[in-house]
Structures are given as structure tokens and as C-alpha cells.
Amino acid sequence: MSAGALPALLAAEESGRGVLSPSGVEIVFLLVAVVVLGAAILCVTSRHLVHAALYLVVALGGLAVEYLLLTAEFIAWVQVLIYLGSVVVLLLFGLMLTRAPIGPSPDADSANRPVALVVSLAAAATLVTLVVDAFRTTWIDLDTPHGRSDALGESLFRAWVLPFEALSVLLLAALVGAIVISRARRDDSEEGRG
Amino acid sequence: MHLVHPATLAVLLFCVGLYGVLARRNTVLVLMSVELMLAAVSLNLVAFDVWLADELHSGQVFTLFLIALAAAEIGIGLAIVLLVYRRRGTVALDRLRALRDGPGAVAPPDEVHDPDARPAATADAAARGQEATP
Known part of the structure; x- marks a missing residue:
């Protein structure tokens, strides 16, 4: 912390909002x-x-829930619908189709685990x-909600409508690509392993 | 709210995801860690958008795009993982070394399996990823 941090922090404390x-x-x-x-750490370390x-x-x-606390309610519900509703189900399907063991699997982690720990701790x-250090005197004003669905939809379909349409085309292309990749070909049954 | 709280949470979540990507062996678990990293980026975008009170809601709109892109990414990624599992019989990352260069390079089991049984052109195509369709 530099020398100028303390007066700024004290001023922030006096104005009714502070770290303490x-x-x-x-x-x-x-x-x-x-x-x-905690859940994230358990997710990357669980056997x-x-x-x-x-x-x-x-x-x-x-x-x-954090998005709701940041008054971004629409993002919060989209997160629940898409991440919890479809992405995790897709991941569970992926685990099931690759015949993941039900019990603990001892080889869930690879040999470069110490290197990964060092790299991620250094990055953290x-x-x-x-x-x-960059944002210690910055405060978010949560009194006026800034993520209501009507305002967000208005800006999405006025200012951002072209990227939105491009994204829909991209999603279609990704879907077709996934179908083409995972379609069972004839040589799969001859050369594949199962 | 202090901006440091969401920013620090996003940083820590990103680093947890980074650890998962580097340390996990199962490909599906690596995809889960990538999802954690994407979620950390989304939290950053939302926090900074609410802080700046952007009139166009750039950060939140971009978060929506990011969620849709994550769904597309997980679909393609799982399709590739399932294809690899069908071809090689494993999804362990350190056993998928068909393209490895250097001293540790080994021939993938599909080619050492029975090289004389098929003509050279087919074996060559198989070495390039078995893209030849009948």
C-alpha cells in the first residue's frame, strides 16, 4: 500500500462506507x-x-446469488437456466458416456499436480x-439497480442486436458441428474400440 | 459494495479453474475447470458493468454472450471428447499422445495395432486423424 492509501481509506470510513x-x-x-x-476447490480436487x-x-x-447481490437479476436467472440447467447436465452426460467410475478414481489427477499448484498460487x-491495490478505494453504488430485465432487453435489442444475431448463427453452427462430429460413421464400427 | 470483493472473488475463482485445467487428467474434468474460469470472467464483467453503470449495459450483454458461447463450447468439446473416447478408448489426457514430438513420442495404439492389414494410403490417412471417409 502506498502512502496515499490511508487518508483515502479514512475519508471513506467517514462517509459511512469502509472496509472495517x-x-x-x-x-x-x-x-x-x-x-x-469452497465448492470450486472441491470441484477441482474431488476424486x-x-x-x-x-x-x-x-x-x-x-x-x-452473487449476481443477484450485484443487482444483475437477469444475468442471475440466465445463469441458473443455462449453466445449472443445461451445461452441468451435458457434463454429467459426458461423464456417463465416457464410462466414468461411480466410486473414487485414483487417477483423476495427472502427475503435474505440484506444478499446477505452484502456477495457480503464483497467479492468485x-x-x-x-x-x-488498484481498486481499494472504489465502491459500487447498489442503490439504483443496474440490471433490470427491461433495461437490459432494451439495450440488447437496440444497441447490440447485430452481435446478438451473429451469436445465434454461431450457436447454430456449433450445434451442427457437434452433431456432425458425434455422428457415428461407418468406419467407426470397423476400427473403433467400442 | 467495495469493488475489491467481486474482483478478488473472480481472481480466486479463475486461479482455481487454472489449477483444475493444469492438474486434472480426465478431459471432462478439464472442461469443468474451463467453465469455472469462464464464470470468473463473467463475474468480473458484471461487477465492472454495475460499477460503471454503463448506459448500454455492455458488460451484462457481453456476459449473456459469454454464457451462450460457453454452452456452444461445452457442446463441441463434449462431442470431441466422445469421439476421442470412441477412437482411443480413453479420455485420460496424458495417454493421448499421438501428436507428441520428441523423446517420449510413441505410436498411438491404433497404428501399431495391425499395420499390414490395410494399404499404405489408408494407414497414412489413419495417422492423420482418420478423416478418410469411405
Whole structure:
């Protein structure tokens, strides 16, 4: 922290919002953040493959609650519908179709686990230091909601309608591609393994 | 709300996803970690959009696009994983080394299986990913 941080923090404390006197929304946000992070860590370390997918549900559902706390209600419900409703189900189907074991699988992690731990811890330390130092005197004004469905839909279908249509074409292309890739060909039955 | 809270949560979630991508062995678990990283980016976009109170809602619209792209990505990714599983019989990342270069390179089991049984052109096509269709 530089020398100019302390007066700014003190001024923020006097104006009724400070790090040491968190508001109710901040406390709820931090509690849900602990749940999200714990579920995410369990998701990437669990030896049960199906449990990992279910921990992913907890993490993404907690993120939807965080979106609600940030007054982005439409994003929160889209997150629940698409992530929890379809993406996790797709992942569970993927686990089922690749014959993942039901019990604990000892080879869920590869041999470069220590390297991954070092890399991710270094990245976390660097980025947390940077983010905390950059935004320590920045506050979000949550009194006026900024994610209501009507305002978001208006800007989506006025300013962003061309990217929206391009995205729909992209989704169609991705769907057709997935069907073409996963279609069973004739040489699969001859050369494939099952 | 202090902007540091959502930004720090996004950073930590991203790093957890990074660990998962690097450390996991099962391809489906790697895809799950990629989803965690994408969710962290979405949280960042929403937090900064609410902070700036953008009139066009750029961050939230981009988050919607990101969620749709994640759905497309997971569909394509799982299709590729299932195809690999059908061809090779495994989804362990460290056993899929058909394109590996250097001292550890080994021939994938599909080619050492019975090389004399098919003509050279077919074997060559098989080495390039079995794209030849009858």
C-alpha cells in the first residue's frame, strides 16, 4: 500500500462506507463467496467424478446469488437456466458416456499436480495484489439497480442486436458441428474400440 | 459494495479453474475447470458493468454472450471428447499422445495395432486423424 492509501481509506470510513464496517450486502456477498470458492476447490480436487460435477452446480449457483447481490437479476436467472440447467447436465452426460467410475478414481489427477499448484498460487498472489491495490478505494453504488430485465432487453435489442444475431448463427453452427462430429460413421464400427 | 470483493472473488475463482485445467487428467474434468474460469470472467464483467453503470449495459450483454458461447463450447468439446473416447478408448489426457514430438513420442495404439492389414494410403490417412471417409 502506498502512502496515499490511508487518508483515502479514512475519508471513506467517514462517509459511512469502509472496509472495517461492511454493509449487510457485503457480508452476505462474502459468505456466499466463501461457499463458491469452497465448492470450486472441491470441484477441482474431488476424486469422485460425479461429485465434482455436483460441486460445480454449487459453485455456479452461488455465483448466481452473487449476481443477484450485484443487482444483475437477469444475468442471475440466465445463469441458473443455462449453466445449472443445461451445461452441468451435458457434463454429467459426458461423464456417463465416457464410462466414468461411480466410486473414487485414483487417477483423476495427472502427475503435474505440484506444478499446477505452484502456477495457480503464483497467479492468485499476483492478481490479488494487483486487484486489491488498484481498486481499494472504489465502491459500487447498489442503490439504483443496474440490471433490470427491461433495461437490459432494451439495450440488447437496440444497441447490440447485430452481435446478438451473429451469436445465434454461431450457436447454430456449433450445434451442427457437434452433431456432425458425434455422428457415428461407418468406419467407426470397423476400427473403433467400442 | 467495495469493488475489491467481486474482483478478488473472480481472481480466486479463475486461479482455481487454472489449477483444475493444469492438474486434472480426465478431459471432462478439464472442461469443468474451463467453465469455472469462464464464470470468473463473467463475474468480473458484471461487477465492472454495475460499477460503471454503463448506459448500454455492455458488460451484462457481453456476459449473456459469454454464457451462450460457453454452452456452444461445452457442446463441441463434449462431442470431441466422445469421439476421442470412441477412437482411443480413453479420455485420460496424458495417454493421448499421438501428436507428441520428441523423446517420449510413441505410436498411438491404433497404428501399431495391425499395420499390414490395410494399404499404405489408408494407414497414412489413419495417422492423420482418420478423416478418410469411405
